[in-house]
Amino acid sequence: MIESKNSLGVPKNLELIYSGEDYFSRLEAIIRNSQFEIHMQMYLFENDTTGNRIIKALKEAASRKVQVYVLLDGLGSLSFPSETLKEMRQSGINIRFFAPLFSTYTFYLGRRLHRKVIVADAKIVLIGGINIADKYCGSGSEAPWLDYAVQLKGEIAEPLQKLCTDIYFKKRRFQNKKIKSFFPIQENAMVRILQNDWLKGKNEICDGYIKSIRNAKTEIIIVGSYFLPGIRIIRALKKASKNQVKIKLILSGKSDLPLTRRATCFLYGKLLKYNIELYEWNQSILHGKVAVIDGNWTTIGSFNLNNLSSYGSLEMNVEINSALFSKMFQEHLIKIIAQCQNITPQSLKIKTNLFTKSINFLSYFITRIIEIIITYTPYKRFNN
Structure with a gap:
């Protein structure tokens, strides 16, 4: 594999x-x-x-x-x-x-x-x-x-x-x-530790994703378990797409959280309209949270592209600026993509109907409510 x-x-x-x-x-x-x-x-x-x-x-x-x-x-x-x-x-x-x-x-x-x-x-x-x-x-x-x-x-x-x-x-x-x-780390390779702990003013991972996506020139590959990005990430991806950047998302075909997977499926139509390539990994549960951008910038860690990681949890990623490392990882992710199911507008239309669309919307709505409650709870407690 x-x-x-x-x-x-x-x-x-x-x-x-x-x-x-x-x-x-x-x-x-x-x-x-x-x-x-x-x-x-x-x-x-x-x-x-x-x-x-x-x-x-x-x-x-x-x-x-x-x-x-x-x-x-x-x-x-x-x-x-x-x-x-x-x-x-x-x-x-x-x-x-x-x-x-x-x-x-x-x-x-x-x-x-x-x-x-x-x-x-x-x-x-x-x-x-x-x-x-x-x-x-x-x-x-x-x-x-x-x-x-x-x-x-x-x-x-x-x-x-x-x-x-x-x-x-x-x-x-x-x-x-x-x-x-x-x-x-070596000649022409630098690494940095990034943290996210919104209540303590640490937004380094989220900001790093947004900055790198906005500045992308050629290609973005993201592995996203529990993929429910906030509006800032969505806007950054949309901008990159308008700039003719190739965007590939590797998402969960099987998940330990079916509700979250259904919520992610609700976003498929919007993402495809932005000309983003969608791939579902079905070989096992997808839990990775990584990205490679322009074959030079890589991030790997615990940060999920959703509001729980952005606003509710202590997260840590490594940012790697190295063409050699990024090329190696990029080649690996291309092999992963080859084992995925490609979600296209045509295949999405075939596999969805009014019932599945309703389930996906309801899952998205419930998941967003849960995120709001969970992220608001520590915010309120911290400020009290």
Whole structure:
């Protein structure tokens, strides 16, 4: 389905990582090779075969006196067993939940920790959209969910580790802290950490998407799980289309959230009118959140093109300015497109009728209402 290795010789300090064994073997190796300190911040951590595999590696690291800090989202990892939590703490792992769904005298649904980042010894980093669960690892009979991450080595890891430390220990300075610098990875390649946390004034990922789409000259390829962009993104795509930029969207043919997929289908007619090429991935669940623009600019991370990521969650992406890396990733995405179903005005007309149109509209309406409620809840709480 997808390659297991980077075939164009991109240096080892900048590597594209695929969901499946590629990601989890690297994660396990990073944990086992750590010497001093590990930070893991994750939305979803399941107590399944893959989760237990990573827990075992974390326990072994703690037994070597490595300081291990795990921060899980209170909603995404709500089902994490209390007994497992107790065992991890007894083994020396520092673990807590971000914004627990239930706490003393309160129920909190809003602002979530949606980023997926691991930093070890302030030297090596994994950032992407991949959670820790069997469905992202796959099996002999079932393909992993389609998703991506980036492995980075070098000086970029130090400020990121400080950022993770600040948020784990609830230090106030993390609230407005941004990693503004571009870091050189190799000759003619620069990377930057982008964050989105609208309540704290961090809109770097959303703004980066809009700026790059507006300035696109030739081609835009976006992989969009849960694709429900706000009006600013829609306008940017429309402008790019008018400028004769080729736009390809790789969307979910199968989804773990059928309501959201139906809501996305409601947008198909409008997107096709803008001459945007639509492709549905049906080989597995699509969970990736990436883009390649003009064969030079790439972003990979946890940020979905919808209002929940824009206004409700803590997100983290890597921005990569490298023609070599972007070309490699672009070639991979072209292979993914070749395995997708192309949605055209003709095929859309055949597969939709009054009933499906009504269902899609209703799904879109309900999803937008849910987004408004969820994003308004933390906004109101923050301002009170």
